[in-house]
Amino acid sequence: MTALSLAAVPEPSPRRRHAPREEYFGWLDAVFGDEPRAHGHDLAAPIRSRRYFYNRFVKHWPDLEEWFTAPLLARLDLDQDGAPTLAASGKRTGPSYDAGSYLTYLSMVHRMPMDADWVLSRNFDSLFNPRVAPALGVDLDLFNALDQRQRQLGYRYGRALLTWAVARLLLWRGDSDITSIDYDDLTAFGEEIRRWCARPEARLIRAGHVHRTRRNHDPAVLPVQFEQQCLTRLHVLHVLLFNTGQISREPRHGLRSDVIWKQQLVPPGTPPVIAAPVDRWLNGRLQTTDRAESVRGARDAFRYLLRWLAEEHPEITSLTALTRDHIERYLTYLHERINPRNGKPLAARTRYTYISPLLQFFQEASQWGWDDVPARPLLGRSDLPKLPSRLPRFIPRDELDRLMTAVEELENPYQRTALLLVRWSGARRGEIRRLTVDCLDAYPDGYPRLRIPVGKTYAERMIPLHPQAADALRELIAKAKTDGAAARYDTWAQQPVRWVFMHRGRPMSKNYLFDEPLKIACHAAGLLDGEGRQTVSAHRFRHTVGTQLAEGGAQIQTIMAILGHRNAQMSATYSHISDPVLKEQYEKVIAAGGRLAGPAAEALLADRLDADTVNWLKTNFFKTELELGHCLRTPAEGPCECDLYLRCTKFFTTSEYAPRLRARLVREQQLAQDAIERGWPREVERHNAVADRIRALLTELGESIEPEPDDHC
Structure with a gap:
């Protein structure tokens, strides 16, 4: 602030008064x-006009x-219709309208806050004028x-956006110091x-401010x-x-907090005795490692129940009055409720x-002994709808090629790179x-x-990345x-980080990075259904990477590491889609008329295995492989202690292992001859x-017992 603007500035007064004429002039x-x-005038035109406007305003509003x-x-x-007063020249005029410079002076120099109604109702064009700004105490260098x-x-x-927002905040606050603007000022304004x-x-x-068109x-x-x-300007x-x-x-659009829902965990009007345990339980989950999205989903589940109770059973003012009968009625209500968005019943x-x-x-509340909830749980696992178990939907090779051609032609580098990354890494959209600015290095x-x-x-994870995506x-x-x-x-990381996908200082949305460009690419590639909707979602790239890894023979641990799965069962899903062993054995044993041999072959072919064993083998068949075949022994039966190549009832083999069997036969014959020479009966x-x-197994398989050139162990 300059010495000029500081001169003879009175302390803010409870009653607002005009500046003395001599001071302002x-x-x-x-x-x-x-x-x-101008010729014939003692004063410059800006001084003459502003003196005149001051005198007129003070006379009109003493x-x-x-x-x-x-x-x-x-x-x-x-006037009452919003029409302005016009001068003979057709230009807008009026005591208040023309006194804008004087009122700005009062706000900045006399520290007199202007009300938001007036600040938002008119334009200001001189606050950052290089001649005027320093005299008002505005740091023009900082503004620039x-x-x-x-x-x-x-x-x-963006200078126009910046000028609009800063000028009005300074006038509204009655303070020319830009550095004193804080978050509370933005939200209040x-x-x-x-x-x-x-x-x-x-x-x-507003009708008087917009363009005539x-x-x-x-x-x-x-x-x-x-x-x-x-x-938007704020x-x-x-x-x-x-x-x-x-x-x-951190900025949020609309200057609204993203955690408003945390401040109202139960619907307004909920009886206090009902609200207390629900609020206590949800707050407890917020304090744990539960994701905020999960807690918000739980909060919404309670809102549906509590609203139903308020409509159907207003007499219930405590959860202790809730019975199993009430819960069954609520379950029926959910089952019969029609989704207003699509006119169909709620999905399972x-x-x-x-x-x-x-x-x-x-x-949990009953286990913890809370006295404001029913003593026994009112719901069990059997009340949950049965959900179908679906295999991942990968993108077929021909569709993938067409789609990636369209992706590579996207003009926006952020959208193109995001889709290249999801295609080559299989990572989740979020x-x-x-991704941080230090996310990329090299082996x-x-x-x-x-x-x-x-x-x-x-957990973080490190994965290889295709050079095409890495370059982008x-x-x-x-x-x-x-x-x-x-x-x-x-x-997630619980620390400040610098992200790559930022635009104008703000993180880009999933919709902008994935949904919008993928829609464009699908239309270009012709990947649309009968109603013209795209058939590929961003998450299908993740399924495609998992499927391609399984098809390439990648181990379960590799799929887990790349896709970030928490357990092997999630990654084994991709093995179900295209397990190369399953496919090969199907072709050899069934499609090609192949045969099984070994004690377990009869039980397998006769379908005499119990359901638990079958279910275990479906997801763990890769664990059963031995040198010369497979062992069907489950973990519950403990480790096998017998010779698997003799009489084990859990052992079976296929024609696929014939080369190994013949090679092992040759080795056993050599070892027997060596034992004869050493005198070891x-x-x-x-x-x-x-x-x-081994000869018996080869005979059962219909394979030759004579060695062949390609035999190996």
């Missing part, structure tokens, strides 16, 4: 005194407090630095914007549009000040999400969206390596480092017994 002379004077409390239209020199930082973040034409746009005069005022539009939409524009300022470090609170998975949290709540041989951030498995990602990383967007707190007996058993 002296300020005008200091600011505009070196302006050229008591400044009355001006502040007057109706808004009168303060704007508008903010403009440059905004451009660095990607706002090429955002509420003022919403309140102003709800005023009945708003449509009249829009004045024929419905006046009712003008305040709505203005509210959206104003909140949001952009919030993004900017967050990236400069002035505001630590939807009902599952509504019931599962309730089941957990009643079980994981790719949260010792130079092959790219990608670090996937902490996600739903609460490397360009975005370089740009992100140049833009220098501020680090954001990652709730018991060893001769043992090796001959194994050789006889």
Whole structure:
């Protein structure tokens, strides 16, 4: 703030008063005194006009407090229909309208806050004038630095947005210090914007501000549009000040908190005795490692139940009055309820999400001995809808090729790179969206390596990355480092990180990175159903990577490591789709008329295995393989202690193992001959017994017992 603006500034007064004439005129002379004077005038034109406007305003409103409390239209020199006063030249005029410079002086120099109604109702064009700004105490260098930082973040034409937001905040606060603007100022002014746009005069005022081409539009939409524009400008300022470090609170569009739902875990009007245990249980889950999304889903499940209770059983004011009969009626209600979005009954998975949290709540609360809930659980596992177990839907090779051709032709580098990453890494959309600027390095041989951030498995992982995706990602990383967007707190990683997929200082949405470009690519590739909807989702790329790994013979542990699965059963799903052993044995044993041999072959072919053994073998068949065949012994039966190649009832083999059997037969014959030469009769007996058993197996398989060139163990 300059010495000029600090001179003779009184302390803020409870009653607002005009600035003395001599003080204001002296300020005008200091600011505009070196302006050229027109012929025949002692004063420069800016001084003459501002003196005149001051005198007229003070004469019209001698008591400044009355001006502040007057109706808004009168303060704007508008009639009841919103029509302005016009001069003979057709230019808008009026005591208040023309006194804008004087009122700005009062706000900045006398620290007199202007009300939001007036600030939002008119334009201001001189606050950041290089001649005027320093005299008002505005740091123009700081403002220009903010403009440059905004451009660095990607706002090429953002100065107008910055000017609008900062000017009105300074006037509303009555403080010329830009660095004192904080998060509370932004949120409070955002509420003022919403309140102003709800005023009945708003449509009249906005009609005088819009371009003449829009004045024929419905006046009712003008305040709505203005509210959206104003909140966007405030949001952009919030993004900017967050990236400069002035505001630590991460920006959310609309200046609304993303955790509002946490502040209202039960519906308003819920009886206190019912609300207490529900609120206590949900808050407890928020304090644990449960994901916020999971807790929010549980909260929504309770809202459905509590609203149903309020409508159907208003007499129930405590959960202890709830019975199994009530729960059964609620389950019937869910089963019969029609989804208003599609006119169909609720899907089984939807009902599952509504019931599962309730089941957990009643079980845990009763176990903990809470006295404000039923003593026994009112729900059991049998109440949960049975969900179909579906195999992953991978993208067929021909469709994948067409789709990736269309992806490579996408113009937006962020969208193109995001789809390349999901195609070559199989990572989840949220994981790719949260990649950090240090996520890419290389193995010792130079092959790219990608670090996937902490996600739903609460662990980072390192995976190989196809060079095509790595090259595209490397360009975005370089740009992100140049833009220098501020680090954001990652709730998964529980620390501030710098993300790659940022635009104008804000993280990009999943819809922007995946859904929008994939829709374009599917249309270009012709991957549409009969109704013209795309047939490929981003998650199908993940299924495709898992399927291709299984088809390539990758071990379960490899699939787990790349896809970030928590247990082998999730990864084994892909082996069910295209298990090469399953396919090969089907072709050899069934399609090609192959045969089985060994003690377990009869039980297998006669379908005499019990259901538990069959279910275990379906997902763990890869674990049964031995050197010369398979053992059907389950973990519950304990380890096998007998010679699997002799008489074990769990052993069987197929023609696939014939080369190994013949090679082993040759080895046993050699060992038997060596035992003869050494005089070891018991060893001769043992090796001959194994050789006889192998001959019997080969005979059962219909295979030759004579060695062949390709035989190996």
